[in-house]
Amino acid sequence: MHLLAALTLFSSLSASVLGASVCNGQAALCTRKYSTVTFIGAHNSYSVGQNLANNQNKDITSQLNDGIRTLQSQAHTASDGIRLCHGSCALQDGGLLVNYLTTVTSWVKANPNEVLTLVIVNSDNQPASRFASAFSSAGLDSYAFVPSSPQASLNDWPTLGSMIDSGKRVVVFLDNGADASVAPYLIDEFTNMWEDPFNAVDQTFGCAVNRSQASPSSTLMLVNHYLDTTYMLAGTQLWVPARDKLNVTNAASGYGSIGAHVDNCKAIWGRNPNIILLDYYDSNSNAPFALAAQLNGVSAPTNTVVPASTAVVSGSGASGSSKASGTAAAANVTQSKLNGASRVGAGGAGVWAAGALGAVGVVLGAMMI
Ligand SMILES: *[C@@H]1O[C@H](CO)[C@@H](O)[C@H](O)[C@H]1NC(C)=O
Ligand SMILES: *[C@@H]1O[C@H](CO)[C@@H](O)[C@H](O)[C@H]1NC(C)=O
Ligand SMILES: *[C@@H]1O[C@H](CO)[C@@H](O)[C@H](O)[C@H]1NC(C)=O
Numbered sequence: 001m002h003l004l005a006a007l008t009l010f011s012s013l014s015a016s017v018l019g020a021s022v023c024n025g026q027a028a029l030c031t032r033k034y035s036t037v038t039f040i041g042a043h044n045s046y047s048v049g050q051n052l053a054n055n056q057n058k059d060i061t062s063q064l065n066d067g068i069r070t071l072q073s074q075a076h077t078a079s080d081g082i083r084l085c086h087g088s089c090a091l092q093d094g095g096l097l098v099n100y101l102t103t104v105t106s107w108v109k110a111n112p113n114e115v116l117t118l119v120i121v122n123s124d125n126q127p128a129s130r131f132a133s134a135f136s137s138a139g140l141d142s143y144a145f146v147p148s149s150p151q152a153s154l155n156d157w158p159t160l161g162s163m164i165d166s167g168k169r170v171v172v173f174l175d176n177g178a179d180a181s182v183a184p185y186l187i188d189e190f191t192n193m194w195e196d197p198f199n200a201v202d203q204t205f206g207c208a209v210n211r212s213q214a215s216p217s218s219t220l221m222l223v224n225h226y227l228d229t230t231y232m233l234a235g236t237q238l239w240v241p242a243r244d245k246l247n248v249t250n251a252a253s254g255y256g257s258i259g260a261h262v263d264n265c266k267a268i269w270g271r272n273p274n275i276i277l278l279d280y281y282d283s284n285s286n287a288p289f290a291l292a293a294q295l296n297g298v299s300a301p302t303n304t305v306v307p308a309s310t311a312v313v314s315g316s317g318a319s320g321s322s323k324a325s326g327t328a329a330a331a332n333v334t335q336s337k338l339n340g341a342s343r344v345g346a347g348g349a350g351v352w353a354a355g356a357l358g359a360v361g362v363v364l365g366a367m368m369i
Helices: 002-018 060-066 097-110 128-138 160-166 243-249 258-269 287-296 320-339 358-367
Strands: 039-042 070-078 081-085 093-096 116-122 170-174 186-188 193-195 220-224 228-233 236-241 275-278
Touching: 039 116, 039 287, 060 070, 060 097, 070 097, 070 275, 081 097, 081 128, 093 097, 097 116, 097 128, 116 275, 128 170, 128 186, 220 258, 258 275, 258 287, 275 287
Parallel strands: 039 070, 039 275, 070 116, 116 170, 170 186, 193 220, 220 275
Antiparallel strands: 070 081, 081 093, 228 236
């Protein structure tokens, strides 16, 4: 009995004093710096469905339960607060940021040994204070990690274990408008992390620097591993997910795969990416997550990612004719929204969607990210 009591005391002490013993599902990740871990992310995580402007099949909670550990989103100005929309809220409206963050808070609370990253595109250059109020209303600010300096180099990042122990385990990047004096947990993306090109239509991908405001060799690496296809709408070129190639794009190896993209990064930069953003990440079941585990040098996760039944996934299930009609129906939806898009003109399409003027132009800018 005494031994049992002592063991019980020891195990509770080890949890509270010695720190987390499992971090993001793996003991070995507890001692690893955040900057040396690879996470799988959902590109336009809030944009769920099969329209042209959508990128995911499953809702945020399902994404997190499946193993997604980076949620990327695009924020727009709306009269009722910040909304998450793909390009324009008339085209695709993923709802209020505060509701999205509230969902994230619930999951984070229920999963105390997980480190999660949010990457937010501040399309309309809204002030940091507006984001901060959504974070505090959602209760997510109390979990948000504050870096030791507004511009952290790779070595400055703490271990996953220490982030979990401190409770500050949600890392939030804002692509512009971050202001450490307003909210030090809204981390300026491009002085802390660089991205390779988005809108790739070439399956070779690459791993060149596309957006960065610091030295790529000393900052985090985010790769945009989603293949697009170009599409003409009302005489304008749009970039939309190449759904018919998802089985190849989201595979672990082979031409056009995640693994091949990572190999390009390793060849150029000598290290693994930190964040790999995918469209319809569930298309290949566990493949992306097993690959990330392999890159991290840990065993594959034991949960099973079930591809959504509603998915317009590529490969054996999708015949040429069903793909074609799916695309036509999606274009119809997009066209009808464009016709009724009175809110489209308000706000910019994002800092790098230069020249986006008028409804179609704004949609074009939108579809580019
Ligand atoms: C970044 O990528 C976009 C989209 O592919 C491209 O239009 C732009 O020229 C790239 N910028 C740089 C600096 O590589
Ligand atoms: C992807 O699906 C296509 C169409 O069914 C098939 O021909 C191809 O072999 C698949 N590729 C992979 C890597 O699964
Ligand atoms: C597109 O919309 C038109 C008019 O609403 C409809 O007649 C047509 O069947 C639709 N096409 C597709 C592919 O959904």
